[in-house]
Amino acid sequence: MPAIWPCPGPTGMVEEHAVVFDRARTFRLLIVSPLFEEMNRTRRMLVETQRQLDVLGVDSMLPDLPGCNESLQAFSAQSLGSWRDAMAAAARHFAATHVLAVRGGALVFPTSLPGWVLEPQKGGAILRQLLRARVLSAKEAGREENSADLLEHGRNHGLELAGYQLSAALVAGLDAAVPQDEGQVVLRQAALGGSALWLRSEPGEDSAQSANLARIIALDEGG
Amino acid sequence: MTSTDQTDIDLRSLLNDVLGLGPARAAALTAESGLFGALPELDSMAVAGLLTEIEDRFDIVLEDDDIDGEMLATYGDLLTFIRAKRGEA
Numbered sequence: 001m002p003a004i005w006p007c008p009g010p011t012g013m014v015e016e017h018a019v020v021f022d023r024a025r026t027f028r029l030l031i032v033s034p035l036f037e038e039m040n041r042t043r044r045m046l047v048e049t050q051r052q053l054d055v056l057g058v059d060s061m062l063p064d065l066p067g068c069n070e071s072l073q074a075f076s077a078q079s080l081g082s083w084r085d086a087m088a089a090a091a092r093h094f095a096a097t098h099v100l101a102v103r104g105g106a107l108v109f110p111t112s113l114p115g116w117v118l119e120p121q122k123g124g125a126i127l128r129q130l131l132r133a134r135v136l137s138a139k140e141a142g143r144e145e146n147s148a149d150l151l152e153h154g155r156n157h158g159l160e161l162a163g164y165q166l167s168a169a170l171v172a173g174l175d176a177a178v179p180q181d182e183g184q185v186v187l188r189q190a191a192l193g194g195s196a197l198w199l200r201s202e203p204g205e206d207s208a209q210s211a212n213l214a215r216i217i218a219l220d221e222g223g
Numbered sequence: 224m225t226s227t228d229q230t231d232i233d234l235r236s237l238l239n240d241v242l243g244l245g246p247a248r249a250a251a252l253t254a255e256s257g258l259f260g261a262l263p264e265l266d267s268m269a270v271a272g273l274l275t276e277i278e279d280r281f282d283i284v285l286e287d288d289d290i291d292g293e294m295l296a297t298y299g300d301l302l303t304f305i306r307a308k309r310g311e312a
Contacts, residue, residue, distance in 0.1 A: 037268060125275060128275065129271045129272060129274075129275045130271070132270075132271040132274060132275070132287075132290070133267045133268045133270070133271035134267075135287055135290070136267040136270055136271060136290065137267040139290075139291070139292075140267065146287045147287050148287075162268055195239065195240035195243075196240060199240050199241045199272060199276060200240075200241060200242065200243045200264075201242075201264050201265075201266065201268065201269040201272075202243065202264060203243070204243070
């Protein structure tokens with residue numbers, strides 16, 4: 001289940017972790033998780049999807065983004081570019097044949113693979129939500145901050161948002177980024193049933209949603 | 224059904240999705256039901272997520288100045304705020 005893969009870092013290759021279900025089958029799915037808090041909120045759902053895919057005959061790999069989960073790289077050194085390079089390297093290492101990108105994962109997945117994007121999100125929307133959380137907590141603490149000034153500062157000097165130290169490159173990249181899907185199938189929450197787990201602060205899990213997602217992927221094979 | 228009733232239905236559904244209230248608790252919300260400060264799930268990150276969903280689903284844009292504890296104090300406050308933003312009030 002846990003696996004190590006070589007990932008390009010700022011000073012050469014480093015080891016990163018992934019959750020894999022690998023029985024050397026021909027259909028091999030790379031899963032690119034959402035960014036920031038949604039990554040944590042969807043983790044159980046995605047690992048459960050991997051279990052269901054395994055039963056349906058599909059290998060899958062869920063690699064850590066550099067700076068996240070088990071990664072020893074600094075979050076503050078990351079950008080959309082470093083995450084794109086990392087996911088491309090993971091796809092090569094695991095010989096992925098297909099890709100599933102979820103939410104903000106659609107900003108950084110390897111676009112040359114066929115597959116699916118689940119409720120893709122614009123970078124600007126992700127950034128706005130993070131900025132808003134910061135403005136709100138400042139307000140609770142009796143300080144006045146505003147999104148426009150924070151964004152301007154962040155684009156030039158980087159910024160701490162919701163406990164993450166974002167580099168200037170990551171702020172600027174998110175501000176401009178749109179989902180990269182090129183011919184991958186766009187999936188909507190309605191196809192999974194229930195309500196989106198990434199919206200909830202305490203998501204728990206919903207194995208029916210994971211089963212639906214796994215079934216869609218296993219039956220369709222990405223065209 | 225008027226669009227205002229639809230706003231009420233949509234807002235209950237949205238709170239159910241974001242807070243995981245379940246249909247029964249979502250249906251039981253009254254104008255006086257406390258939100259921000261009353262529900263432990265609603266920390267600043269959750270509020271930010273809630274506001275982003277409100278923008279998406281109601282097709283409105285919220286400015287920093289719009290957002291304060293008062294618009295989120297109760298279910299009624301939030302519903303009134305959204306109706307006003309949509310020009311329904």
